[in-house]
Amino acid sequence: MNYLLSWIFQADLPVAAFPSRAELVPEPLGVILVISCWNFPFGVSLEPLIGAIAAGNTVVLKPSELAPASSSVLANTIHTYLDNKAIKVIQGGPSIGEKLLQQKWDKIFFTGSAKVARIVMTAAAINLTPVAVELGGKCPAIVDSLSSSWDKEIATKRILAAKFGTCAGQACIAIDYILVEKKFSTTLVKLLKAYILSMFGEIPKESVGRIINKNHCSRLRKLLDEPSVKATIVHGGSYDEDALFMEPTLLVDPPLKSEIMTEEIFGPLLPIITVEKIEDSIEFIKSRPRALAIYAFTNNETLKKKLASETSSGSVIFNDAIIQYIADSLPFGGVGESGFGRYHGKFSFDMFTHEKPVARRSFLTDFWFRYPPWNDQKLQIFKSAYRFNYFEIILIILGLKKS
Amino acid sequence: MTPEKVKTSSTTFPSSAEIVSEPLGVIMVISTWNYPFLLSLDPIVGAISAGNTVVLKPSEIAPATSSMLSKLIHEYMDSSAVKVVEGAVPETTALLEQKWDKIFYTGSCKVGRIILAAAAKHLTPVILELGGKCPVVVDKNINLEVAARRIISGKWCSNNGQTCVAPDYVITTKAFASKLIDALISELEKFFGKEPLKSQDLSRIVNSNHFNRLEKLLDDEKVSDKIVHGGQRDETNLKIAPTILLDVPEDSLIMKEEIFGPLLPIITVNKIEDSISVINAREKPLAAYLFTDEKKLEEEFIGSVSAGGMSINETTLHVTDSSLPFGGVGESGMGSYHGKFSFDAFSHKKAVLRRSFAGDAAARYPPYTPEKLRLIKALLDGNILAIVRALVGW
Numbered sequence: 001m002n003y004l005l006s007w008i009f010q011a012d013l014p015v016a017a018f019p020s021r022a023e024l025v026p027e028p029l030g031v032i033l034v035i036s037c038w039n040f041p042f043g044v045s046l047e048p049l050i051g052a053i054a055a056g057n058t059v060v061l062k063p064s065e066l067a068p069a070s071s072s073v074l075a076n077t078i079h080t081y082l083d084n085k086a087i088k089v090i091q092g093g094p095s096i097g098e099k100l101l102q103q104k105w106d107k108i109f110f111t112g113s114a115k116v117a118r119i120v121m122t123a124a125a126i127n128l129t130p131v132a133v134e135l136g137g138k139c140p141a142i143v144d145s146l147s148s149s150w151d152k153e154i155a156t157k158r159i160l161a162a163k164f165g166t167c168a169g170q171a172c173i174a175i176d177y178i179l180v181e182k183k184f185s186t187t188l189v190k191l192l193k194a195y196i197l198s199m200f201g202e203i204p205k206e207s208v209g210r211i212i213n214k215n216h217c218s219r220l221r222k223l224l225d226e227p228s229v230k231a232t233i234v235h236g237g238s239y240d241e242d243a244l245f246m247e248p249t250l251l252v253d254p255p256l257k258s259e260i261m262t263e264e265i266f267g268p269l270l271p272i273i274t275v276e277k278i279e280d281s282i283e284f285i286k287s288r289p290r291a292l293a294i295y296a297f298t299n300n301e302t303l304k305k306k307l308a309s310e311t312s313s314g315s316v317i318f319n320d321a322i323i324q325y326i327a328d329s330l331p332f333g334g335v336g337e338s339g340f341g342r343y344h345g346k347f348s349f350d351m352f353t354h355e356k357p358v359a360r361r362s363f364l365t366d367f368w369f370r371y372p373p374w375n376d377q378k379l380q381i382f383k384s385a386y387r388f389n390y391f392e393i394i395l396i397i398l399g400l401k402k403s
Numbered sequence: 404m405t406p407e408k409v410k411t412s413s414t415t416f417p418s419s420a421e422i423v424s425e426p427l428g429v430i431m432v433i434s435t436w437n438y439p440f441l442l443s444l445d446p447i448v449g450a451i452s453a454g455n456t457v458v459l460k461p462s463e464i465a466p467a468t469s470s471m472l473s474k475l476i477h478e479y480m481d482s483s484a485v486k487v488v489e490g491a492v493p494e495t496t497a498l499l500e501q502k503w504d505k506i507f508y509t510g511s512c513k514v515g516r517i518i519l520a521a522a523a524k525h526l527t528p529v530i531l532e533l534g535g536k537c538p539v540v541v542d543k544n545i546n547l548e549v550a551a552r553r554i555i556s557g558k559w560c561s562n563n564g565q566t567c568v569a570p571d572y573v574i575t576t577k578a579f580a581s582k583l584i585d586a587l588i589s590e591l592e593k594f595f596g597k598e599p600l601k602s603q604d605l606s607r608i609v610n611s612n613h614f615n616r617l618e619k620l621l622d623d624e625k626v627s628d629k630i631v632h633g634g635q636r637d638e639t640n641l642k643i644a645p646t647i648l649l650d651v652p653e654d655s656l657i658m659k660e661e662i663f664g665p666l667l668p669i670i671t672v673n674k675i676e677d678s679i680s681v682i683n684a685r686e687k688p689l690a691a692y693l694f695t696d697e698k699k700l701e702e703e704f705i706g707s708v709s710a711g712g713m714s715i716n717e718t719t720l721h722v723t724d725s726s727l728p729f730g731g732v733g734e735s736g737m738g739s740y741h742g743k744f745s746f747d748a749f750s751h752k753k754a755v756l757r758r759s760f761a762g763d764a765a766a767r768y769p770p771y772t773p774e775k776l777r778l779i780k781a782l783l784d785g786n787i788l789a790i791v792r793a794l795v796g797w
Contacts, residue, residue: 121523130737151760165769199769315754329409330754340528357727361717363546372594372604
């Protein structure tokens with residue numbers, strides 16, 4: 001009897017709602033403000049823009065004024081080729097940004113620093129505007145003692161491409177610093193030096209990306225100027241502020257309290273921190289704010305499992321770096337200090353969508369126990385209905401179960 | 404929760420990937436007074452199931468429930484994982500100065516803004532379950548008796564209108580209004596009797612503040628002559644009878660704010676389709692309801708009205724289904740929960756990408772050349788022919 005009833009009343013909705021059906025209808029939020037960044041001005045502008053439009057919204061994009069050439073190319077191209085009633089680009093610096101934030105948006109998508117993100121979210125609060133913030137952090141790369149020379153070569157190349165080859169380290173997901181076992185550190189430094197040479201040549205000034213502006217150049221220079229930090233440089237260390245150039249620099253065990261180890265570097269300086277056992281790197285990472293990405297170059301499955309389950313970060317990548325950016329089936333976004341909200345692929349669509357539940361009921365059936373005047377019997381039936389205990393309902397109706 | 408495996412494409416080949424759900428950390432749940440147990444425990448269940456720890460601040464406007472929740476939670480649950488902090492504005496302000504991993508708030512839009520501004524200082528993500536003026540559009544050619552019962556159920560049988568998804572106001576055609584009012588009055592009498600203030604099934608207004616607020620709405624000279632049913636009040640027992648008003652002005656107080664009480668204004672339009680623009684001229688509500696037999700009107704309503712959720716030919720139904728997300732949009736809130744959505748609301752979905760050292764494209768590494776750029780472009784496009792051409796240098 002119970003089985004028969006359960007077949008008939010298979011709805012997820014409790015029996016008080018029978019018969020009915022429900023669906024989720026995605027709808028646009030409205031007008032989205034995208035505030036973009038200077039390091040990947042096209043990617044970080046267009047990717048959220050695509051998501052917002054795909055979800056049916058209109059968009060205002062404010063590119064970063066620190067990349068003025070890209071900003072005006074974006075403005076010109078978008079205004080020429082896309083529907084100006086739906087997508088606009090507004091160029092400018094902090095004062096324009098401030099004015100834009102005073103408007104009422106349906107969502108704000110921000111990529112940049114935590115300091116500015118706070119300003120954006122505080123302004124958004126006035127209008128109850130939801131935001132998504134893509135920040136950064138110190139993304140560590142754990143390098144295990146690899147034995148095969150192929151593995152060592154590939155790991156080194158991937159690390160260097162992810163640090164010095166990616167906008168000279170000016171990327172939110174660039175490797176910020178390395179963690180390696182003491183006994184492997186010399187080998188690693190040798191490998192890094194060798195491949196820096198083969199990748200960037202004798203004159204790295206001609207092949208490494210520039211620092212975005214003088215401000216950031218002197219910020220990076222100051223990180224190195226601390227005497228206790230300078231003493232730990234094992235490669236590089238030179239710079240040319242007028243040419244906005246900083247040489248790919250390796251440091252081994254700079255003081256943990258120094259600024260280069262407490263602030264996000266966002267430049268071509270790579271500290272290498274040595275630990276006794278590679279497993280110690282997990283505690284090291286856990287005691288610090290959550291990063292946008294954690295990288296680990298290792299063949300040790302136990303270490304991989306431990307790392308993934310004991311640490312928290314936007315994402316975890318094994319044996320590679322940066323590449324998660326182009327994996328569209330994976331959400332891209334931070335947690336804790338590295339931000340909140342995720343996009344890329346379908347996640348971009350979802351980010352700018354409101355999923356509206358729509359429940360439909362027919363007039364056919366209506367259950368008397370829903371309505372007052374209420375009595376104990378009605379309440380009992382209600383309880384049973386909520387627990388999907390239809391057999392009990394019949395008993396109560398037949399008077400075979402006392403309240 | 405088992406990690407969710409996801410497909411990877413040619414751009415990261417060879418690789419495998421999954422999405423792992425992990426706790427956010429410490430959640431603050433600020434609850435409200437109209438369903439104090441449900442709206443405290445429902446988010447707590449979600450937060451704990453996702454592996455977080457929780458601090459609950461129940462509403463001081465329901466003090467008996469607040470202290471019971473505090474007593475029971477501290478007695479039966481792990482105090483190192485779930486705590487209750489009772490109090491009012493000063494305590495809440497102090498709590499909001501702390502750094503939380505997520506804040507879950509149910510309450511008013513006004514306080515929602517305060518919560519969001521406090522969260523902004525720490526860049527804490529939030530879920531805000533607010534309210535709004537939930538409209539009910541009533542078309543003709545429907546089963547009026549059943550519709551009336553369902554509207555009454557959503558309005559007056561739900562804490563006497565003190566429910567975030569309760570129907571706030573009704574829109575119907577000028578021609579149909581009197582029929583609807585008659586049906587409502589008839590069913591109201593069946594439910595609450597001839598003297599509703601004496602009915603055991605009519606909820607009280609929560610406190611004298613809200614009682615006075617609702618009285619002001621009724622005594623507003625713009626609407627006091629628009630009452631077509633009800634209007635009786637009992638200040639000693641904080642009871643207000645189910646009250647229906649017809650054709651109140653758009654700029655009256657009762658049409659400006661969320662009513663959150665047993666007063667139901669009925670706005671009339673010439674054609675039923677006009678109700679959509681009436682609704683869209685206001686902020687997005689937490690719920691919108693439509694009673695109709697016309698498929699076309701139903702589709703237009705669903706497609707043109709944005710709201711947290713919708714029920715067709717019913718009120719409040721969509722919030723009882725745990726397979727549907729419950730939350731607002733725009734002024735009615737952000738984020739959602741219930742069922743698995745609760746678990747997801749309090750989880751961080753961490754992407755895990757595994758690559759091997761085998762299979763490497765030299766094109767990735769500097770020094771960059773035009774040939775390498777061609778290959779990378781071809782790989783990203785997934786165009787096999789272009790990849791081959793780039794590899795052989797054609």
